[in-house]
Amino acid sequence: MKKLFFTLVVLVFTQHMSAQLFSKERVRNLQNFDKPRLSWGYILGFNSYNFDFDYNATPEGERDILDSDIEVGKSIGFNVGLLGNMRINDYLDLRLEPIVTFSQRTLTYTGPDFDTQSRSTREIKSTYIHVPLLLKISTKRINNFKPFIVGGISTSINLSSNEENPEDNSVGQFRMKTNTSYYELGFGIDFYLYYFKFTPSIRGIFAMSDELVQDADPNSAYTSAIDKMSTRGLFINFTFQ
Numbered sequence: 001m002k003k004l005f006f007t008l009v010v011l012v013f014t015q016h017m018s019a020q021l022f023s024k025e026r027v028r029n030l031q032n033f034d035k036p037r038l039s040w041g042y043i044l045g046f047n048s049y050n051f052d053f054d055y056n057a058t059p060e061g062e063r064d065i066l067d068s069d070i071e072v073g074k075s076i077g078f079n080v081g082l083l084g085n086m087r088i089n090d091y092l093d094l095r096l097e098p099i100v101t102f103s104q105r106t107l108t109y110t111g112p113d114f115d116t117q118s119r120s121t122r123e124i125k126s127t128y129i130h131v132p133l134l135l136k137i138s139t140k141r142i143n144n145f146k147p148f149i150v151g152g153i154s155t156s157i158n159l160s161s162n163e164e165n166p167e168d169n170s171v172g173q174f175r176m177k178t179n180t181s182y183y184e185l186g187f188g189i190d191f192y193l194y195y196f197k198f199t200p201s202i203r204g205i206f207a208m209s210d211e212l213v214q215d216a217d218p219n220s221a222y223t224s225a226i227d228k229m230s231t232r233g234l235f236i237n238f239t240f241q
Contacts, residue, residue, distance in 0.1 A: 026143045029192040033241075034087060034141075041083040041197075045237035048074050049103040049126070052207075054228040070226075073106035081130075083239055093136040095150070101128045103233075107174070113221040122174040122222070130156040132184055132205075144192040150203065154182045158211075168215040169222040175213035180231065182207050188237075199239040207231040 033039075051072050081099025088094060107122040114120035132154030139147050161178040168175060188201025207230035215223045 029144050029194050030197060033192065033197055034090070037087050039085045039087070039241060041085070041239050041241035043079065043081040043083055043097060043099055043237050043239050045079040045235055047077045047079055047101050047103055047233055047235050049077065049105055049231055049233045050074055051105065051107075052230050052232050053226055055225050056227045071108040073108065075104045077101060077103035079235060079237060083241065085241075090140075091138050093138070095134045095136055096131070097134065098129070098131045101130050102126075103128070109222065111221070122169070124174055124176070125160055126176075127159040128156045129159065130154060132182075134184065138190070146190040146192075147187070148190065149187045150201065151185045152183070154184055154205065156180050156182070163213055169220060170215065170217065174222070176211045177209070177213060180207050180211055181209050182231070186235070197241040199241070201237050201239070203235045203237070205231070205233040205235065
């Protein structure tokens with residue numbers, strides 16, 4: 001009986017909260033905020049970058065250069081940028097979000113060719129100028145919040161790529177391509193506060209191009225086994241408008 005009573009209390013409370021959030025009409029903040037054709041804002045956030053590897057096939061009986069996949073050590077970086085928003089209608093917006101991102105990844109290689117820490121690890125510190133063009137698809141506004149999904153394409157410039165550096169992994173220099181293209185998917189919620197609109201969002205980014213610059217040695221233990229290396233990333237952004 002106690003369990004049944006507790007279950008009924010939870011159901012009643014949940015129903016009451018749902019009614020308060022979704023059904024009861026509340027005083028709307030910033031009622032005309034979304035009416036202008038153009039608007040802008042600031043973006044602060046965090047990122048976590050990863051790599052996805054495609055490996056070259058090796059003839060049967062020939063030892064693969066890598067005994068196992070390359071391990072990617074990730075860390076939390078941060079983002080800062082601007083937002084430009086163009087309203088299409090009540091449910092569609094076109095957004096340009098140029099941001100600067102700072103990140104670090106550590107590649108760990110295994111196998112007999114990598115017998116010391118200095119040889120087996122490569123720290124990759126990246127500073128990107130990241131420019132996405134996104135389509136935002138929103139639901140109808142519910143009181144003072146409005147969920148949405150977002151998707152689009154983007155490009156980035158890696159200021160730390162070292163693509164033109166003549167030195168490679170033979171002297172400890174890991175190189176990447178400067179320009180990369182991506183597609184992006186995510187979701188978020190617009191919260192209409194008393195003075196401004198606050199928007200937390202989560203977005204995944206997926207590189208469509210190969211970012212690896214091969215070493216000069218075609219048999220390099222660091223790059224020759226890799227057919228394609230492309231970024232995967234997660235952005236958690238907070239937008240203020």
